[in-house]
Amino acid sequence: MADIERFLVADDHPMVRDALASALGQAFTGAQFSMAGSLDQAKAALEREPETDAVLLDLDMPGMDGLTGLARLRAEHPTVPIVVVSAAREASVMRRAYEFGASAYIDKSAPLDEIAAIVRAVLDGEIFAPPEASTGETFAQRAAQLTPQQWRVLALMVQGDQNKQIAHKLGVGEATVKAHVTVILRKLGVRSRTQAVIEARGLALPATETIRG
Amino acid sequence: MADIERFLVADDHPMVRDALASALGQAFTGAQFSMAGSLDQAKAALEREPETDAVLLDLDMPGMDGLTGLARLRAEHPTVPIVVVSAAREASVMRRAYEFGASAYIDKSAPLDEIAAIVRAVLDGEIFAPPEASTGETFAQRAAQLTPQQWRVLALMVQGDQNKQIAHKLGVGEATVKAHVTVILRKLGVRSRTQAVIEARGLALPATETIRG
DNA sequence: CGACACCCCCTACCTTAGTCGAATATCCAT
DNA sequence: ATGGATATTCGACTAAGGTAGGGGGTGTCG
DSSP, X not given: OOSSOEEEEEXXXXXXXXXXXXXXXXXXXXXXXXXXXXXXXXXXXXXXXXXXXXXXXXSSSTTTTTHHHHHXXXXXXXXXXXXXXXXXXXXXXXXXXXXXXXXXXXETTSOHHHHHHHHHHHHTTOOOOOSTTTTSOHHHHHHTTOOHHHHHHHHHHHTTOOHHHHHHHHTSOHHHHHHHHHHHHHHHTOSSHHHHXXXXXXXXXXXXXXXXX | OOSSOEEEEEOSOHHHHHXXXXXXXXXXXXXXEEEESSHHHHHHHHHHOTTOSEEEEESSSTTTTTHHHHHHHHHHOTTSXXXXXXXXXXXXXXXXXXXXXXXXXXXXXXXXXXXXHHHHHHHTTOOOOOSTTTTSOHHHHXXXXXXXXXXXXXXXXXXXXXXXXXXXXXTSOHHHHHHHHHHHHHHHTOSSHXXXXXXXXXXXXXXXXXXXX
């Protein structure tokens, strides 16, 4: 990691982008910023600059389609830490964001210095485990063992793609994808692709959504 | 349908059970009631009395595991109307409840006479389409074409069971299950079991959960 | 009754999913 | 550099998923 940080700020609202960038600019003197207003722009920016130190990602952005966009972004750039910045405070969304590999989840209304502090911690390699999401957490633990390529495969599995399509999208052979799937199933502790998809979407435990009686 | 209604009230809180039963007792003079405090008890009650006219089902009950319990109950007794009584007001939970075949969704804080009115409508064969759940509704329409047995198969597919296990649980041959699966995939407009499971859990559209920016 | 819809069962066949063993490359520690 | 652990890749094989088509049973409705 170089001396100068490089960030990508992805939000469809220019005002929010500037606010985030200036906050980080104060905390990280001399940092460089890229801006994106849609998922496609964010992808292109990461393509141009793979050495980005962190992405601040808004979930409510054109092309994101909720958490699906996060999954896609991580599928293509598994090594870049992503800090989700969202207005949705739902615990379920938060939890799933972490399951899809987010390094932190920040509320949009949080003070800017707090945001900077969290980003700094992420750059130090920390991952902000969700306090209220630690009810089950079995999946997150198992999923942490996945390699970057396996993450990509899983992300596509979760979208309903089959091995042949995944192979094409990743530019490898179908046999290779199958091998990855086998490892993924073992690491996730399930016995079929369908179960893996169920697990990966945090669906197995709607408990946190209904416990409120 | 006989002159005397028979209800099953399933809630782990005795006070709630009594309140619901007395409310229905006033609206349906001479009605008969069974009580259950867990999913297993509810199952047993339906086993004893398959001619039950309607089930009032609480989602926060031992063994329910959220909506999974609803799916299981409907899988075993597809013809019995189920009125979900829950404290969770989340639109997503509501929507999924309908997708799993609930005939109505009542908030626990609703006035008792309103509850009785809704139950009466359900007995008349009506299904309370969710007002705020009609954003996409494509799945509900397609799923409405499923026969009872196909519902059972789908419910087990959604739990991650494979054809062999489904065949065993339903007491039929694996070839039969495959035939059902083929029809289900066609009716749902998908091309693989995994996609069907994704659809069936309302996961394909996290939009309603994140749109709030 | 005949037409229809649902349910169950089966054979045969093809496609997809998943396992196993093995080759290559990288990184890291000794 | 040598060894070892891990990632990535692939081909061959076995299991499961899915399709097409046929047969038989039930109940309902006109």
